[in-house]
Amino acid sequence: MTTAMGGAPQAGADRWTVRPDGSNWGDFGPDDQIGRLNLITPERRRAAASEVREGLAFCLSLPLDCPRLPLNPRRFPPERSFSMRGEDPVMNYPYGRAIPGMKETVCDDRVALSLQYSTQWDALCHMGYEFDASSDGEEAVTYYNGFRAEEHVCGPVDYLHGGEAKPGPHGAFALGIERIAETGLQGRGVMVDLFAHVGLEAVPVGYDALMGILEADRVIVEPGDVLCLRTGFDRALLGQYNGGSDAFDPHRCSGLDGFDERLQRWIADSGVAALVSDNEAVEAMPDFVREDAHGARVPLHHLCLFKLGIPLGEMFLLSDLADWLRANGRSRFLFTAPPLRLPGAVGSPVTGVGTV
Structure with a gap:
């Protein structure tokens, strides 16, 4: 099964043939995501x-x-900065610098944060979890309702297959x-x-x-x-x-x-x-x-x-x-x-x- 770039996954009846004990996979539909x-x-x-x-x-x-x-060394507080107009940070920025005669000023900022x-x-x-959802004897990184790593949840490194770098999108x-x-x-x-x-x-x-x-x-x-x-x-x-x-x-x-x-x-x-x-x-x-x-x-x-x-x-x-x-x-x-x-x-x- 393939996923269009940035699009919704295709019909999911083939993602799994067995579900984990005690799970509700499929109960809300084969492609449910909520x-x-x-x-x-x-x-x-x-x-x-x-x-x-x-x-x-x-x-x-x-x-x-x-x-x-x-609390978590891999998560960081927000880092705020300002939008820029050329070399000028946009905080109390007078539009008159760009358009002579204008009296308005503007503030505009941005942030980088751990979500x-x-x-x-x-x-x-x-x-997720390493699980044999296809009942073929091979475990794969799997998420709720049988969605798969590297197919639906894509990262820059395939850790379970040699640690190879993976091209985007991620x-x-x-x-x-x-x-x-x-x-x-x-x-x-x-x-x-x-x-x-x-x-x-x-x-x-x-x-x-x-x-x-x-x-x-x-x-x-x-x-x-x-x-x-x-x-x-x-x-x-x-x-x-x-x-x-x-x-x-x-x-x-x-x-x-x-x-x-x-x-x-x-x-x-x-x-x-x-x-x-x-x-x-x-x-x-x-x-x-x-x-x-x-x-x-x-x-x-x-x-x-x-x-x-x-x-x-x-x-x-x-x-x-x-x-x-x-x-x-x-x-x-x-x-x-x-x-x-x-x-x-x-x-x-x-x-x-x-x-x-």
Whole structure:
């Protein structure tokens, strides 16, 4: 199967003959690229809109250059500069320099940034897996719904075949972040306040603990909901960003225990459309040493991105909204957080809004 340059992939019935155990490949169609976001139907959006009673809006995103100190050595804060008119930076630029007599001035800037530095979405092609989808005895790098590396998700180096350089074009020609953006990504958010129960501690929250928190806070999760996990790490990031004097431990926060098989089954059965957290990885930060029965060392990413097509949102700003919801005896709200519609990208910053 081939992919036209920058175009949509052809019909995908031949991409795989077997799908991973516990996956939903093909359930939303052979060429589906948005996974469980299909469950955010018009009916579910109307239900989300009914949660708006006060008309209050909460920003759900950190500043784009937060954290001040990078958590990942391969991701960097934005580097801003100015557009240029010849040798002149366009900041307070008087048009009169180019057109005599004009009184207007203009400011125009630009930025280079890592797309997964601050508040971000992981596209479904963010993490793949070496899998024998054709049942021919040969594993290949495969992504959600059977899309393939070097065919649909193309990089400059073919690492599994001698490390050869690959000519362009490069990028995600399937499962790119623009597919998520095209949905509008608006639905009902459901807040789970882990911080209120375990504090800002490195606690892996498994099935039993999560069910206990849902029951204690009378939180109900339904298919098509966006599950938001508040750990309090967002405020720790902001404290460090604002020059706070408190010691900052980038691993001191809770997260879902991706190695808990019962929790994995619950995520699969719950029908949640997306998982969002204010921590770095949604799941408790993996040590990349342990692995599950499938050889996955980032098991929640493996389950959500590779098997189920559940987008993951990381380092969202959730604490302000979570505090308001708790004070008002609520857990549901209108969640609006589309990523940038940047074709071919594997992640994106986002300015999310929670409306109550």
